[in-house]
Amino acid sequence: MAAPSPRLDPQSRAWTLAAAGLCLLPLLLQLPALLGVGVGVTALLVAAVSWRRPLHAVVRVLLAVILAIVVLWLSHFAIGRDTGCALLAAMLAIKPAETFTLRDARSLLGFALFAPFATFLLDQGPLSLVLSLGGAALALAALLRLAELESGDGLQPLSAWQRFNVVWKLIAIGLPLALAAFWLFPRLATPLWGVPERTMARPGLSDRMSPGEWVDLLTDDTTVLRVQFFGRTPDRSQMYWRGPVLWNFDGRDWTQPSWLRAYPPAPVRRANLVWDYSLEVEPGDSRQLVALDLLNRPPDGTDLSQDHGLFARRSLDALTRWRMQSSPPAAFEASLPPMLRRMALALPAGYNPRSVALGRQWRREVGADDVAVVQRAMSMIRRDFAYTLSVPPLGRDSVDEFLFTQKAGFCEHFSSAFVVLMRAAGIPARVVTGYVGGYWNQLGGYWQVRRSDAHAWAEVWLPNRGWVRMDPTAAVAPDRIYDTLADRASAADSLFGASVPAPVFDVTDWLRHGWNDFALGFDANRQRELLRHLGVNDVDTGKLATLFLLVALGAILWMAWLTARAERERDPVLRAWHRMGRRYARIGLGRAPHETADAWAERVRIARPSLETALRQLSLRFNNWRYAGDRPGREANALIAALRRHRPGTHALHGDSR
Amino acid sequence: MPLGARRTGRRVAARLLAWARPRHPETLPVTFDRRRVYVLPTRFGLFFAVLLLAMWLGALNYNNNPALMLGLLLAGAANTSLLTAHLQLTGLQVSAIDAEPVPAGAPLELRIHARADPGRARRGLRVDSGDSSAVLSLTGGNGQATLALPTHRRGWLDVERLRISTTRPLGLARAWAYVWPDAPLLVYPAPEANGPPLPEGSGANALARLRPSGDDVHHLRSYRRGDARRAIAWKPSARRDTLLVREYEQPMGADVVLDWRQLSGIDYEARIRRLARWIDEAEREGRRYRLDLPGQPPLGPGSGPQQRHACLRALALLPGASGARA
Numbered sequence: 001m002a003a004p005s006p007r008l009d010p011q012s013r014a015w016t017l018a019a020a021g022l023c024l025l026p027l028l029l030q031l032p033a034l035l036g037v038g039v040g041v042t043a044l045l046v047a048a049v050s051w052r053r054p055l056h057a058v059v060r061v062l063l064a065v066i067l068a069i070v071v072l073w074l075s076h077f078a079i080g081r082d083t084g085c086a087l088l089a090a091m092l093a094i095k096p097a098e099t100f101t102l103r104d105a106r107s108l109l110g111f112a113l114f115a116p117f118a119t120f121l122l123d124q125g126p127l128s129l130v131l132s133l134g135g136a137a138l139a140l141a142a143l144l145r146l147a148e149l150e151s152g153d154g155l156q157p158l159s160a161w162q163r164f165n166v167v168w169k170l171i172a173i174g175l176p177l178a179l180a181a182f183w184l185f186p187r188l189a190t191p192l193w194g195v196p197e198r199t200m201a202r203p204g205l206s207d208r209m210s211p212g213e214w215v216d217l218l219t220d221d222t223t224v225l226r227v228q229f230f231g232r233t234p235d236r237s238q239m240y241w242r243g244p245v246l247w248n249f250d251g252r253d254w255t256q257p258s259w260l261r262a263y264p265p266a267p268v269r270r271a272n273l274v275w276d277y278s279l280e281v282e283p284g285d286s287r288q289l290v291a292l293d294l295l296n297r298p299p300d301g302t303d304l305s306q307d308h309g310l311f312a313r314r315s316l317d318a319l320t321r322w323r324m325q326s327s328p329p330a331a332f333e334a335s336l337p338p339m340l341r342r343m344a345l346a347l348p349a350g351y352n353p354r355s356v357a358l359g360r361q362w363r364r365e366v367g368a369d370d371v372a373v374v375q376r377a378m379s380m381i382r383r384d385f386a387y388t389l390s391v392p393p394l395g396r397d398s399v400d401e402f403l404f405t406q407k408a409g410f411c412e413h414f415s416s417a418f419v420v421l422m423r424a425a426g427i428p429a430r431v432v433t434g435y436v437g438g439y440w441n442q443l444g445g446y447w448q449v450r451r452s453d454a455h456a457w458a459e460v461w462l463p464n465r466g467w468v469r470m471d472p473t474a475a476v477a478p479d480r481i482y483d484t485l486a487d488r489a490s491a492a493d494s495l496f497g498a499s500v501p502a503p504v505f506d507v508t509d510w511l512r513h514g515w516n517d518f519a520l521g522f523d524a525n526r527q528r529e530l531l532r533h534l535g536v537n538d539v540d541t542g543k544l545a546t547l548f549l550l551v552a553l554g555a556i557l558w559m560a561w562l563t564a565r566a567e568r569e570r571d572p573v574l575r576a577w578h579r580m581g582r583r584y585a586r587i588g589l590g591r592a593p594h595e596t597a598d599a600w601a602e603r604v605r606i607a608r609p610s611l612e613t614a615l616r617q618l619s620l621r622f623n624n625w626r627y628a629g630d631r632p633g634r635e636a637n638a639l640i641a642a643l644r645r646h647r648p649g650t651h652a653l654h655g656d657s658r
Numbered sequence: 659m660p661l662g663a664r665r666t667g668r669r670v671a672a673r674l675l676a677w678a679r680p681r682h683p684e685t686l687p688v689t690f691d692r693r694r695v696y697v698l699p700t701r702f703g704l705f706f707a708v709l710l711l712a713m714w715l716g717a718l719n720y721n722n723n724p725a726l727m728l729g730l731l732l733a734g735a736a737n738t739s740l741l742t743a744h745l746q747l748t749g750l751q752v753s754a755i756d757a758e759p760v761p762a763g764a765p766l767e768l769r770i771h772a773r774a775d776p777g778r779a780r781r782g783l784r785v786d787s788g789d790s791s792a793v794l795s796l797t798g799g800n801g802q803a804t805l806a807l808p809t810h811r812r813g814w815l816d817v818e819r820l821r822i823s824t825t826r827p828l829g830l831a832r833a834w835a836y837v838w839p840d841a842p843l844l845v846y847p848a849p850e851a852n853g854p855p856l857p858e859g860s861g862a863n864a865l866a867r868l869r870p871s872g873d874d875v876h877h878l879r880s881y882r883r884g885d886a887r888r889a890i891a892w893k894p895s896a897r898r899d900t901l902l903v904r905e906y907e908q909p910m911g912a913d914v915v916l917d918w919r920q921l922s923g924i925d926y927e928a929r930i931r932r933l934a935r936w937i938d939e940a941e942r943e944g945r946r947y948r949l950d951l952p953g954q955p956p957l958g959p960g961s962g963p964q965q966r967h968a969c970l971r972a973l974a975l976l977p978g979a980s981g982a983r984a
Binding site for chain 2: 128171
């Protein structure tokens with residue numbers, strides 16, 4: 001077996017490289033644009049240059065080192081999930097330079113199959129799925145071609161069409177086994193090792209709010225949450241999905257102090273109202289979750305920070321589901337510790353002098369009444385300000401420019417300016433980001449929260465009441481914020497020029513939701529639930545494994561039956577005829593392969609006279625059916641029945657005794 | 659230690675091979691049923707399995723369902739490919755083998771005829787025995803492969819178990835089955851390279867014959883295969899632009915007698931080789947010949963393929979040197 005591996009012919013090489021390329025494509029799409037294009041171009045160049053003969057080893061090593069350095073440099077030398085994936089892509093891109101024998105090609109295909117796998121670690125959207133499965137199918141087809149090459153049967157290579165047909169059959173026949181394993185194989189309730197985080201972030205809610213950064217977010221209609229309420233549903237204007245709480249302001253950016261996560265959540269006196277709901281969270285980059293208003297209790301696997309930010313213990317790189325109960329607060333942190341109070345009043349020195357002066361002026365005019373100050377600010381904003389997404393970039397004193405020059409902006413500006421005014425007036429305040437509202441998907445019966453629902457509002461601390469939510473943006477443009485405009489739904493599909501009717505939007509997200517339910521979000525909990533529906537209660541791993549083995553065995557038997565069936569006699573009459581021949585063989589009078597039906601009947605007549613009439617008639621009918629030209633269907637069926645009925649056994653005994 | 663391990667490994671392999679079906683030579687035709695078809699992963703198949711395991715472990719750990727599904731679909735396809743490989747062989751019938759006898763030392767061209775229901779394409783099956791291998795492809799239910807077997811000794815060549823195998827469709831597993839035909843194949847003795855010319859015949863029916871040797875030029879005729887090179891008349895050939903052979907007239911004893919007993923003084927096997935050469939030479943010269951072997955009725959006189967086969971067969975099947983002296 002130590003024989004040198006055969007060299008690839010051009011066709012095999014083309015198949016191998018095409019398969020590797022298609023496997024690589026979805027991964028490249030998930031990398032940062034510059035890196036993706038760079039690796040893709042490198043792959044094409046390498047494949048073209050080394051088409052006839054391998055690249056020199058030095059060149060290969062040099063290429064590998066350069067690509068690795070570029071990848072690491074682009075990710076700022078942080079090793080993360082995406083860095084690993086990018087390195088895999090880079091290595092795959094230069095592998096064709098040394099792929100010239102059968103063994104090379106097989107190892108290339110083996111590693112190429114890791115590219116779809118890596119893609120799924122980064123993204124699980126429909127495009128990635130389709131491309132990755134296509135890549136895997138093409139890789140199997142390439143393996144088929146390589147096996148043809150290995151068998152030395154070069155005379156009649158299969159056509160591409162035949163090859164895909166074979167691949168399709170292989171997958172289809174293996175499907176029941178795969179599905180059984182998917183649904184029944186015991187799932188890990190907790191991971192064995194942690195998932196490395198991404199190092200190159202995508203835009204989304206984060207622990208930072210910088211001016212202008214949110215414009216992309218607010219025009220992105222990708223769904224981030226799907227919510228189903230059990231029992232009472234809050235009004236749209238109550239649907240504040242609370243996310244990162246931003247305390248620190250440096251004149252430009254609002255940031256979240258991470259050390260608050262180490263402290264227990266602040267005490268809350270809750271109102272009587274309870275909202276019970278489940279949350280389906282699309283994968284994201286950070287571990288921070290959002291929850292409706294204030295959570296009663298963090299679900300398993302999550303922690304609350306001091307300011308009631310919700311953090312998952314695992315990274316949220318795959319679809320997750322959470323069951324939560326929330327209530328509006330009656331008093332949220334009624335007594336504010338002095339240190340937090342200081343933090344909630346801090347303003348960067350030397351920034352936004354006019355706003356600070358205005359805040360102080362209000363305080364002087366109103367006196368000790370905090371509520372009056374808040375009302376004054378709200379009424380000013382409601383009266384003089386407008387909502388718009390097209391805002392020119394603001395300068396150094398961003399709040400001053402917004403309050404006194406632009407007088408128009410979106411949630412980011414409103415919340416920032418409001419909190420600065422409050423702090424200047426001596427009222428503790430902080431910015432809260434998250435999502436607001438939701439879109440009711442009629443078809444699926446659930447609420448969709450999209451990236452464009454991202455929002456920033458303010459919380460001010462009032463004596464005895466604690467933190468109170470104030471939304472200056474909603475005061476200006478309630479329709480816009482609470483998502484009550486009917487045409488928002490179709491705005492996403494304005495790609496087609498005319499607005500697409502809402503049902504189309506509903507259907508696409510409903511399908512996505514179903515797919516999430518059915519495949520993406522399947523986990524240990526879901527598995528237990530599924531089995532409970534099937535009447536299997538309190539499943540443990542042992543039971544699950546047994547069930548899986550049973551179903552897998554069934555699937556394998558089915559596969560064996562299906563594949564064996566393919567080789568049986570196609571013609572039912574011939575099949576019955578052969579089966580009858582086998583019955584005769586059991587009493588030593590089987591039809592020899594060369595024997596005609598008549599000769600056989602004659603031989604049987606001599607050996608066992610009692611069997612003569614029946615067999616002679618049958619063989620006559622068989623001959624007529626087979627050789628007399630037309631084959632009427634009903635006659636064939638009658639013949640099959642007769643052939644099946646005929647048993648030589650008992651007659652034979654009579655014949656012998658006579 | 660590795661040497662010892664390797665030896666143990668080889669012993670285990672030999673034991674397993676002895677245990678594989680069929681365990682005895684069998685009469686053809688033989689149809690492969692599922693009990694005698696074996697399937698084991700190839701080295702690439704093992705690599706693929708490791709790859710899939712890594713994929714599953716990663717997918718289960720991250721609870722990444724698309725990745726898990728991808729791994730499972732690949733595993734399902736790989737599993738089906740094992741069955742498919744198995745089914746490439748089950749139902750295949752090795753109907754016959756045959757081979758033209760060759761002198762020892764020359765490769766024996768063994769033809770293997772196979773048949774199967776035409777319903778399934780069975781392509782690119784490999785037939786191996788020892789180091790030689792051939793491709794067997796069935797088109798329309800019939801196929802034939804020619805395997806070159808090395809020969810070393812005259813006599814019956816017992817065909818070893820032939821392995822018919824395939825790694826298709828995906829190259830992940832090799833399915834194979836053995837066939838052990840009990841049809842022995844004949845290997846003629848190897849003729850000696852150089853030696854004395856044919857003994858002259860004697861007897862009553864001596865005839866004058868044309869031979870491409872002798873003294874008196876009779877005439878020229880066109881070249882026939884097997885004519886001695888020295889008989890070629892080069893100058894006339896050049897003139898006519900075709901090869902011509904001189905024929906001489908020589909009286910000769912028509913029947914050559916190749917007698918074992920007259921070849922005393924040389925080695926036992928050398929005698930056989932010389933007789934084998936003489937038989938070929940007599941055939942080439944178109945002479946009738948008779949072979950006298952000890953303890954056997956004389957073969958011939960005669961000439962032609964049948965006589966040649968009978969004589970060479972008798973020579974090939976002579977017992978070994980020690981057996982003859984006893």
